[in-house]
Amino acid sequence: QSALTQPASVSGSPGQSITISCTGTSSDVGGYNYVSWYQQHPGKAPKLMIYDVSKRPSGVSNRFSGSKSGNTASLTISGLQAEDDADYYCSSYTISRSFVFGTGTKVTVL
Amino acid sequence: EVQLVESGGGLVQPGGSLRLSCAASGFTVSSNYMNWVRQAPGKGLEWVSIIYSGGSTYYADSVKGRFTISRDNSKNTLYLQMNSLRAEDTAVYYCARETSYCSGGSCSFFRSFDYWGQGTLVTVSS
Numbered sequence: 108q109s110a111l112t113q114p115a116s117v118s119g120s121p122g123q124s125i126t127i128s129c130t131g132t133s134s135d136v137g138g139y140n141y142v143s144w145y146q147q148h149p150g151k152a153p154k155l156m157i158y159d160v161s162k163r164p165s166g167v168s169n170r171f172s173g174s175k176s177g178n179t180a181s182l183t184i185s186g187l188q189a190e191d192d193a194d195y196y197c198s199s200y201t202i203s204r205s206f207v208f209g210t211g212t213k214v215t216v217l
Numbered sequence: 218e219v220q221l222v223e224s225g226g227g228l229v230q231p232g233g234s235l236r237l238s239c240a241a242s243g244f245t246v247s248s249n250y251m252n253w254v255r256q257a258p259g260k261g262l263e264w265v266s267i268i269y270s271g272g273s274t275y276y277a278d279s280v281k282g283r284f285t286i287s288r289d290n291s292k293n294t295l296y297l298q299m300n301s302l303r304a305e306d307t308a309v310y311y312c313a314r315e316t317s318y319c320s321g322g323s324c325s326f327f328r329s330f331d332y333w334g335q336g337t338l339v340t341v342s343s
Contacts, residue, residue, distance in 0.1 A: 108277070108278065110261065139328070141327075141328035141329070143316075143328070143329035143330070145262070145330075147262075152311055152333035152334065152335055152336060153254075153262065153311075153330070153333055154333075155316065155329055155330060155331045158316050158327050158328075158329035158331075159327055159328075159329070162327075164316070164331060196261060196262050198262075198264075198329065198330075200328040204275050205264060205267075205275060205276075205277060206252070206264040206267075206328075207264065208254075208261060208262040208263060208264060209261070210261055211261040211262070
């Protein structure tokens with residue numbers, strides 16, 4: 108199972124909006140509404156930010172939103188803040204009854 | 218409060234074995250879908266294995282036949298037995314609970330990971 112494709116880095120100024128893409132296949136992203144997104148700060152465990160493509164867990168800021176079109180999912184962070192500076196990973200359930208993560212995106216708040 | 222605490226990591230020679238533990242509190246391991254996810258140094262996340270509440274298990278192709286996921290219901294603990302270890306297995310190993318919502322004795326699972334442990338480092342090197 109190949110990793111989902113994400114851009115290596117995305118940057119933005121405080122207050123701006125950025126979008127991270129996550130491209131898979133019809134066997135994972137395109138085949139299920141089971142895309143999730145995780146934020147990871149250095150040396151820390153990942154934190155769930157979005158599940159089921161666009162749902163936010165309790166306690167996650169509404170500045171984070173998710174969507175999907177075909178084999179590509181997206182995470183949008185609006186009103187960028189310094190604390191959003193982190194690595195972000197997408198994940199999808201797959202036809203093989205497994206999970207696959209994305210290659211990861213480093214978000215830099217300028 | 219939900220908490221996951223991994224242990225058992227360390228330095229092991231290629232071809233060796235190691236067993237990781239993940240002690241859970243605040244919920245029942247056997248009633249949930251539990252996973253292991255790993256992260257090689259400076260690299261991305263890689264899903265390793267899942268054990269369902271019914272006991273079914275699945276593995277990533279990279280570890281199939283070498284790793285075994287299990288649980289001890291009396292200790293509310295998840296395990297990962299790792300055999301025939303290779304240099305490429307070097308990583309921080311996280312246990313993670315699948316996102317769930319339970320009501321009236323029935324649970325729905327959401328194919329994502331809402332609680333993670335702090336991770337335990339496994340280094341395979343001679």
